[in-house]
Amino acid sequence: MAHDSEPERRPSRRGILAGATGVAALPLAAAAAAKPAAHHPAPGGRPHMDMTLTVNGRDHRLALDPRTTLLDALREHLDLTGSKKGCDHGQCGACTVHIDGRRVLACLTLAATVQRRKVTTIEGLAHDGVLHPMQAAFIEHDAFQCGYCTPGQIMSAVACVQEGHAKTDEATREYMSGNLCRCAAYPKIVAAVRDAAAKMERA
CATH class of the missing domain: 1.10.150.120 ([2Fe-2S]-binding domain)
Structure with missing residues (x-):
């Protein structure tokens, strides 16, 4: 006796593979969503150091990585971009500033070492x-x-x-x-x- 119902459909090999791939991708997507953005500091990173820099007659309180150079502190944290980053190895003089009236190379000077000293940049002349x-x-x-x-x-x-x-x-x-x-x-x-x-x- 003939049946009017449609024949039972079996899943194809392609369908099984596609479904398995989607399921496997779910944990990866969840992990990516939970991952912190790249600009956030990683846990356990190097602690910052509180310091006060006196630049062009004004005191600036900053929290910086102890390895921060005076040049990077001026340019990246105080927006004093007159001092230029040329070679970053103390060989070109483009970053020259004054500390207590004496010329120094800001790219070779750690910001932490000039606290309580007077820093003058081109903006302060x-x-x-x-x-x-x-x-x-x-x-x-x-x-x-x-x-x-x-x-x-x-x-x-x-x-x-x-x-x-x-x-x-x-x-x-x-x-x-x-x-x-x-x-x-x-x-x-x-x-x-x-x-x-x-x-x-x-x-």
């Missing part, structure tokens, strides 16, 4: 909207091209004059030799230092 004589001299003598090294050049030049090492062009070249200019604007840099040195000495 001008006062009341008036450029420092060295800044004005660099503009007047067109002592830059791309400008990337210029903040470090100016900071080093100011210290060079204050240290008494800018009495002659030869001495200026010698004591500014740690500041590299890939655009080779050295003759104009020396002229700017010579001009600014005379104005700084009269001030």
